[in-house]
Amino acid sequence: MPSYDYEKDPAAIYRQSFSIVRSEAQLSHLPDGLKPVAVRLIHACGMTDLPHDLMWSDDVVEAAQAAFAGGAAVLCDVEMVAHGIIRSRLPEDSDVICTLNDPQVPVLAEKLGTTRSAAAIELWRDRLDGAVVAVGNAPTALYHLLEMVAAGGPRPAVVLGFPVGFVGAAESKDALADNPFSLPYLAVSGRRGGSAMAAAAVNALAAGLPEER
Template sequence: MHFDYEKDPLAIERESFRQIRELTDLTSLTQDEAQVAMRLIHSCGDPQIMAQLRFTPGAVEAGLAAIRAGASVLCDVEMVRHGLTKRMLETPAHCFLNAPETPGLAKTNGETRCMAALELWRPLLADSVVLIGNAPTALFRLLEMVRDGAPKPALVIGMPVGFVGAAESKDALWRHCDELGLQAIALLGRQGGSALTASAFNALLRISRGIYF
């Protein structure tokens, strides 16, 4: 039994991105936005997500500036945090879902642990990069916090996945970005997830180091 397949990782990557460019209309995007879009498509194998991908004007630039400034990176779940390219992170990424205080806060307030964990973000929230890939409730809570005067992150990558609240939370993010003064990258609809959210940020990490595909 013999299998004929490509083994060179660089060749695999080059060919993957060649096919993505061939299959995807990226003409509406800036060079850096296209890098993020291609990384997302590469992660899920579906060029059709382009129809749901949204960037606020200046979102990529804001994210890159935050990365270069060593901003805090705040993740809704550990799966997002573990998906980040650690060798490129200048500062550790944070997730407080499993912090000792979180279950008690959630029980007291009658809310999800992901919502409760955001209370522990407050000291780190100003000019941070927020990555929400799993919990719609976390994205809704972030919007409520900013609405009520909490410090604003430099960039929100909002891509929670699922059937209850996921599409609605991302729609709320997209509709209220201007009103709340937020920069955001969002994948509208039910699709999303931790891997895609981490991939979007990993694309920004690569761009910040001058790595393009």
């Protein structure tokens, strides 16, 4: 049987990973509050150039921290985002919610003439006010959220926009960055994104990098 020499201690792996990220990534242009968020985002995707593509509102860290301190729900567009969130890093009364598999969604999608991911956002209405929204997959979900707010719907406390892909992903994140509703946001421009990044953003904004402590 072959024998491999590799690090097995989880705490050491985290420390070394974050140290490598800091040595290779350019973080100096980021506000101090966003630097640990960027480190965790890079750790989730392995791309040290990611900070150059981050977009954010000046109040995103404060808005997210206030929301978490108040026990805000975390609303996720897909189950992969929800399962990537470290529940122990959230306040005990914070719920993590994904409505994509609700039986009402296919009917709503057909009625609205949109994707299931977008239709699932409709089921957030009674929890959306003051919530933390994490979109890691569907551009249509992010667009529909912005349309709901534009129509006078409930306002989330913060929107973490990381839809990924080739159709609408870049454009939906640009729309979030340009939103006229003063929604606090964090996003990555262009085609990159994904559930791992969206979950990583939640984890970092909720708890920083406790693995380094």
